[in-house]
Amino acid sequence: MPVADLILKNANVVTVDPGQPTAELVAIKGDKILLVGGSENLESVRGAKTRVIDCQGKTVVPGFNDAHCHPFSLIRKLVSIDLSPPAVSSISDIRAIIKREVHNTPAGQWIMGTDYNDFYLAEKRHPTRWDIDEVAPDHPVLLSHRSLHACVLNSLALSLAGITGETAEPPGTLFERDLDSGEPNGLLFEMLGHIREKVVPPLSAAEINQGVTLANQHYLSQGITSLQNASAINDFERWQTCRRFQDAGKLKSRIYMMCGIETLSQFQEAGLSFGAGDSQLRLGGVKMILSEATGQLYPPQPELNQQVFHTHRAGFQLAIHAVQPSTVAAAIIALEYAQRQLPQAGRRHRIEHCSECPPHLLGRLKKLQAVVATQPPFLYYSGDRYLATVPAERQPWLYRIGAWLNNGLVVAASSDSPIVPDNPLVGIYSAVTRQTRSGQLLLPRQRISASQALAMYTINAAYASFEEGIKGSITPGKLADMVLLSADPTKVPAEQIKDIKVEMTMIGGEVVWED
Template identity: 45%
Template sequence: MSRAVPDLFLHNVNVLTMNHLMPRASWVAIGQGRIIGVGPGEPPLGTCERPARAIDCQGATLIPGFNDAHCHVLATVASLLAVDCSPATVSSIEDIKGKLETRSTQVTNDAWIRGTGYNEFYLQERRHPNRWDLDQATSDHPIRLLHRSGHAMVLNTRALALASIYRDTPDPPGGIIEREEGTGEPTGLLLEMNEYLDGVIPSLSNVEIQSGIGLFNDLCLALGITSIQDANPGNDLERWEMFTDFKKGGLLTPAVTLMAGASHVHQFVQGGFSFGYRAHGLRLGAVKIVVTMTTGVLQPPKEELRRLVRNAHLGGFQVAIHAVEAEAVEEAIDAILLGAEGSVPGALRHRIEHCSECPPRLINKLALNGILVVTQPGFLYYSGERYLAEVPGDRLPWLYPIGSMRVAGVRLAAGSDAPVIPMNPMMGIYAAATRTAESGDALLSGKAVGVEEALSMYTLGSAYASFEDGVTGSVEDGKWADLALLDRDPTVVDSEAIKDIRVVMTVASGKVVWER
C-alpha cells in the first residue's frame, strides 16, 4: 500500500482482481490515476484517510475495465450513424427497404444513404438484397448497404454507376462483382471491394465523425470498456493523427492501441515511430494483415503474406493476422514461424485474429510456438444458429474451440470485432462460458471455458496481447485504475443471467467517468 492519500476509495465491494496471488478483495484505494492499495477484509489504518471521494459499493462486483482486443472504431462510428439493418431491427428485405426509404426523406438531395448490419441468413427471403431491391427504396440517392461481416456490400443502381461498375467491368484483384445469370449484369452485391470503392463512397464529414465518436465513447463507457485495440487494416499516419486529436480533445476516454495497416507501416517507420510508441493515451500496436479465403483463393498469396510478416518481425513489430478459415489459419501460422525464424518463440506475442476454424493439430502448433489467439466468442451467440445450419458437421468441432485452446496452453484474448457484432463484453463472456446461440441451441459445450477464464480473456488476456499487462488488466498495486463495477458477480449467478449483467460504474485512470 502506497502512503499517498487516495483520491478515490472503493469499499464494501466484491473485487475479482484477475491476480492469482490475491483473487478476491473487498476494497481498492486509488491515487493519481493508479491503484495504490487493494486487499481483503478491513483496510489498514489510514488507507481511507481523507480520500477526495469514498464510495460504498454495497457489495457490487468490481473487475478490471474491459479491454476490447479487436474492434474497428471508425467503422463502428459509421454504423452508429447509419441505418441499422441488423437482425435485431429487420426480419425481411421489405423491412430494409422501408428503413432506407425513410432515411431518404431525411437527407439532402443526392446524399449517400448508408445502411449497415444486414445478415441474409436471418432475413425471411434467405438471400442478399440486390440493386433492384434497393432501387425500390429510392432511386434519387446512391445507397450502400453493408453486410454484417464488413466483407460484402450491396449498391443500388445509382451507386453502381457512380462507382463505374457495369456489365463489362472486370472483377478487381481479390474482389468479386456478383452478376445476374444470363445477362451478366451486376446484381449490386460486391465481395471484398472496400478498398476498390475508396474515393467513390464519400468519407464521413468532420462533423459526423465528431458526433459519432461521442456516441462511440459513451457506448464504451456504459459497457465498462476502458481500453480498445483498433484493428483496421487501413490505419495509417493520418489515422494516427486523427486519433491523437480525439484523445487530446477529450473525445475518446478509453486507452487506444492503434494497429498499423500492413501497407502503411512504412509511414510510421519513416515518421520515427516504433512498435509500442505511446503518446496522449494512444499506443502504436501490431501490424494488421488480412488473410482471406472469401473469394475461394488465398489473399494475399502465400509468398506476399510471408514477406509482410517477415518485414514486420524484422522491424520489431508484433503482427496481428486476420484468419478465419482453417486453411487461412494454417497459412498465417506458417508465415509467423518463417517470419520469426531464429527468434525466441512468442517473444513478440504474434497474434492470430479470429482463428474461427482451428482443428486440433493447429491448436497444438499455436501453443508450441507461443502464438496468441484473439477470439470473438460473441459470434457463437449472434451467429450460432447459422453455424449449425451451414458449417459442415466435421468442421463444427473446430469452431471457436476456446476451451481446447486454453487446455493446450494457447494464450487467449477477446474482443468484439464491432461493428460486426455488438461490443458488449458480457455477451462474449456468456458465449465463451456456455457456447449457447441466440436461438438457445448449444454449440459443443465441451469447448467452453469457465466464467473467470472468460473474464480474464477480456481483461488481463487482452492486456497481454498488447504488451500492457504490466500496467493494466488486473486490480493490483501500481496498475492504472481502469475498473468496471457490475451489478452482479458473473462467477456465482446462473449462467443464463450472465448476459443480463449490467455495468453500474466505470473508472478510467482513477476517475469515475460513467455511472448508471
C-alpha cells in the same frame, strides 16, 4: 503509505491477480492503484480530502479490454441507418427503410445502411442493385453486411465507383454478377473499405463529433476501458484523429491501434515504431486479412510469407485475420516461415478470429507462442447460423476456446464490434455456456469457467497488446481502470451472467460513467 485520492470500500473485488484473487477495498492515488486489501486498511490510506465510494457489496473487476473491434466502423454505424435483425427481417424491410430515407435526403446524396444479415432475411439472399434502384434511383446507396466483408451498391453508386460489366476485380475481391448479362449485381466482396475510403464522401465534422460522442458513451456504458482497433485501413490520419479526441476528453477509452500492411510506412515515416505512444493511445501490430472470397487464398502463400517476414523483421507484431481452416493454416505457415528466417521468442504474433481451427494445428500455434484474439459473443449471436451453414464435419472446429486454454495458449476475448454487440458480459456468458440465441448448444465440451472468461477480457487482452504490466488486473501500481458490476460473474448461475449490469466505469482513477 501515501494518502489515497479515492477509495472503493465494501466491495467484492475480483482482481484477476492470482497473487491476491479477492479483496474488499481498492485505494487509488492519481491514475494508479495504490493498495488492494481489506476493510482494515481503510484508515491507513484515508486522508481529509480522500473521496470514499461505498460499493455496498457489489463487484469490482478490472476494466474490460475488447481485443479486436472497429471503433471507426462503430462511429459510422451510429450515424447510419441500422439494418440489423431482428428489426429488419426481409429485403422488403430494407427497401421500405430506404424509401423513407429517400424522402428526407436530397437527390444525389449518399444513403448508407449498416449491418444487414442475409442469413436472417426472409428471402435468404443478399439484396441486389436492382432491389435498391426501384426505391432509390436518384441516390447512391451503400449497404454494408454485418461481416464488413461484403457490401451492396445500387446502380448510381456503382457508377460513381467506376464499376461496370467490364471492370476487373482487384486482387482478393469478388463482384457477384448476373449469370446472363455478366453485369455486376451490386454485391461486392472485400470492397467495403475501398468504397468507404475512396468513393463515399467522408463524414462531415458534425457527423464525426456526433459519432465520437455516442461511441464514447457506448464504450463506457459497457465497461470497456480499453479497446484494440483492428482495422487494416487505419492510417496516420486516423491516429491523429484519435489523439485529438482523446486530448479533448471526448474519447476516454484507451486505444491500441493496429495499422495495415499498406499504411505501415506512414507511421514509420512519422517516426513511430511498434508500441509507440502512451497508455492512452499506442501503436499496435500490423493487421493482415487472409481471404478466400475468390475461391483461392489471397494474398497467395509465397507473397503472404514475404509480407509476414518483412513485418516480423521490422519489429512489428502481426495480427492475421484468419477464419476458415485453410486461412488459419496459411497464417501458421507464414509465421513459421518468418521465425525460421529470424527466430525471435516473445513476439506474441496474433491470429485474429481463428474461427475454425482443426485440432492438428493447435500444437503449431503453441510452438509459435501465438496469441489467439477470438470472439466469444459470436457463439451467442451467430451460433444458430453456424449450426445451419457450417458443414457438420467442420463444426467441431468452431471457437475451440477450451482446447486452446487447456493447451497453454493465451486467448484474448473481443467482439469484432460493430459486427455483433460488444457487451463483454454477453461474451463471458457465451464462453461459459456455449449457448446460441435460440438456446442451442454449440460444442459444450469447449466451455470454460467464468474466471477464465473474465481473464480473457482483462489480463489476457492486455497481454495481447504487451500491456499486462500496466493493466488487466487490480494490482498495486497498475492503472486504476475498473468496473463496478451489479453481480459477480464468477459466482452467479451461468445463465444470469449476460444480464449483469455495469453500474460504474473508472479510467485512470476517474469515474467516467455511472448508471
